[in-house]
Amino acid sequence: MTEDPRQRYQRAIEALNRSDWKTAQSLAMDLVRDVPPHAGVYFVAGVAARELLQIPLAIQCLEKSVQLNPARPDYMAHLARAWAQASEPRRAVELADRAAAMPSDDPVTLDALALVYTQAHAYDKAAAMFGRVAELVPHSARSQFNYATAMIHSGEIGVAEQALEACLRADPRYWKAYLSRAQLRKYPKQDNHVEAMESLREGAGDDATAQMCLNLALSKEYEDIGEHPKAFERLVAGKSWGGRGRNYTTQRDEALFDAIIEGCPDVGKQSGFDSEQPIFIIGLPRTGTTLVERIISSHSEVHSAGELQNFGVALKRATGSTTPSMLDMDAVMRSRGLDWKALGRQYIESTRPATASLPRFIDKLPHNFLYAGYIAAALPNARIICLRRNPMDSCLSNFRQLFALSSSYYDYSFDLMDTARYCILFDRMMRAWHARMPGRILEVGYESVVDDLDSWARRLIAFCGLEWEDACLRFEENAAPVATASAVQVRSRVYRSAIDRWKRYASQMQPVRELFEAEGIAVDDGCDEQDLPGPERGT
Template sequence: MPDPNKLFAQATTAYNQGNWRQAYDVATPLLPLAPDHAGLHYLIGLAALGLKQMPQAVKHLQRAVKLDPLRAEYAAQFAKVLSLVNQPAVALRVVDRALTLSPLDAPTLDTLGVVLSRANEHERAVTLYERAVALAPARADLHYNLAKSLICLGRLDDADQEMEVCLDLAPQSWDIHLTLSQLRKQSRASNHLQRLQSLLPDSVGNPVAQLHLHLALFKEYEDLADYPRAFEHLAIGKAAGRVGRGYSHEQKEAQFAALTRALTEPQPAAAGFPTDEPIFVLGMPRSGTTLVERIISSHRDVHSAGELQNFPVSFKQVSGSRTPQLLDPETIGCASRIDWRKLGETYLSSTRPATGQKPRFIDKLPHNFLYAGFIANALPNAKIICLRRDPMDTCLSNFRQLFALQSTNYDYSFDLLDTGRYYVLFDRLMAHWQRLFPGRILEVDYETLVDSQENSSRQMLEFCGLSWDDACLRFEDNPAPVATASAVQVRRPMYRSSVKRWKHYEAQTADLQKLLIDAGIELKP
């Protein structure tokens, strides 16, 4: 066998070059020779993480930390992988321990900040990012991570400044150009159009660059009310983003059909877990879920837990399904034999310690509409609020938004007609849940909420069993972090500019209108 030290060095070089497969394959055979080598477990764990082999990543990073508990970077990467496999409570405990170690270099501080950001603890994350930036001021990615947490905290001027620093350091940071355009409404006197246009030649042949630059141009031209030119850039950008994603509407139809078949009758309340803590706010993305969450979480007895993946992960865990997808027909089919009480208890436990300090908390994951029936069975005392917005505005808002690229949940949104087809599936599934669980799901009309804020707010609080609190009318003063696409908008008082926005693009959305009408969706005049 070749010299183990040379093989370890070869694996390290491969990892540093981004060749995770080679690093993993070269390093793993060394384990029998050095089963207690912390650095070897660390390297294999990092390579496994790069390959998205999460069980192996958890196993080896945990072993590295156990073998060498004083290495802060080991603890940071272990916390990161725990966060990625949706074990936030354990991840935060590892973060707390890591922060007692030294030295803490810039990459380690950044990794710990990312874990805190994923847990919606942006105040703490900003502190760590600021320390990282001070240690490595020439790293654009550190400034950007700081900027994103500043946005979540509503510190928009500070975020703007950090992103300009990013672009000074790395002008072709395509995603930063888009974030900067979205940070505030652009004007003819103050915008980034010239800079964005100058970068277009550099984006040729680069779908990622085209996606971000054209969406930034869309946003800025829309702000200037040049709607035809805006939509042109939107269409080009989304077409570039769709390349290579392999979206299949037929697979989505199969998923929704399985959900409709999964439950034929509600379970007795005694079959579920008896807690009234959770308030689920769900619906199509970009339908007003963040607005409702801000209103209700302004109540003195309500904590905003953010967009939690906990219920989908708990459902997968308790179902016993071993398929790689979080929600596929096989996993859905396990609902017929699931222990509903165990599911409810597992979910609530998984939200600790972030929840439990106030009597109630909000879980605002829009796609929980897929699980609404399962939530109703597992948590019979939980409240479920579903947002409904004008179908055309909902579809356009999804199409115009760039969601998390690492998630396949939003792949429909790269094509306007696929977005319409997805909306039809959503509409039919919610009708199914409403028939199955009458009275369990309060549907809130976004336009009514905008026109009658106090009446709608009172209705929601009454449905949730909460007393009236005047603070709910001043949701824009809510200091809680916002880690969604609406992070900027919800810092403003109620506004109507998003109502009937699709009318600006009536000619460009004619095919979408026809699709929805043909599917039986009622369009509002």
């Protein structure tokens, strides 16, 4: 006897609710073929396809569910998520706004909207949604963690700490929360969590996520109390756990860097898209890119768009490459002979509507240093600013940071010497860009900005072709959300405590120093102004 379609639909919903995506998809797609168009059936099929990363199919099914029942905010929210996963933030935000305008107290729907807004860098909207979710399900560790993250982006550190404590009360094994809490502020001996976290670490066994997060949290809190040998020991252990299974080799990146430099276009100014709107801030992560972004974005004519993936996505699509990685040998080889004007236009359009509110916008994805030659060809009037920092501090700060685990950009950062070798590759690439495009990229030394903020702030604003505004010196008053590893620090005035941090670990960093010196890279003088291209270039 053939099973009643209503029973099959109920089984599809049950499979969806227990995250059995393949079963849910199979049941729903059978129903799509067997019964008249039904919004709920298409919704189940679409969500399952999205979770299985079958994004075109997900969009097709979820669009149908919304057409059949446009009054359902959950249908609209998941369609927005699918468009966000398709790297179409404009469409995703439009749909999310429509869904958010509908009354809903469903935490799953509100959470989906918050994720869309986060991915689209609409952090104020994301914070509002995560806050509502935390109120609706106060005992959900995940909801409290997401709310804490949103509050960190907004500079509400006290609220974030309370949410993280609530997260850990709900689930003491929510390991990421220990690391986030440790990074919120400096914890003195009478107020830290070292003893409790050491006990948890010893009992965590071979749980790689637990060991990674607890060791890195311990490293931070040991550093807070000046126990630097223990801090470094925990740092190495945490990163070692995090790097397991990533199979990183410096040779992989070296081959890619060489291919990018060799294959990058030599295109005249007339070939690109004529727009002066974008300001790209590039460099190694954790080298002052956020500081410079906050200075420039404090100007009344500049919008901070955050760390956009848009240029890499636009280039990947333009090449027709279908490999999993955003930038790899296949994409580099296919990039030859592109229509650079069309690429520049596509990039600008992909940032809308968020970047259309002011005359200029900042794209602060540090790893856009890989795309600098492509950016120069596609957007000949865009400003490009590269941050430099003492290479020893650059290496340590990259090794200390736990970057996005889902991105292969940061595979180098789980081993100290791999990080050092990556710093060398970055240095070679920047020297190659300067040789190929003299005067095109303004290099700025982090130490120079800290030591002479007034002078360098004025030079940065002039380089961007803007009139000076005193607000650029009061960047700590900038209320715009920050979604980078520097989200806590940038709310403060400029401080020098991060300069020469590596000297606290001089003995552990000695192999790095020897490697840099063997490559002819100075390690004690930082990035001196006289070694940089003059700020007047390009103004």
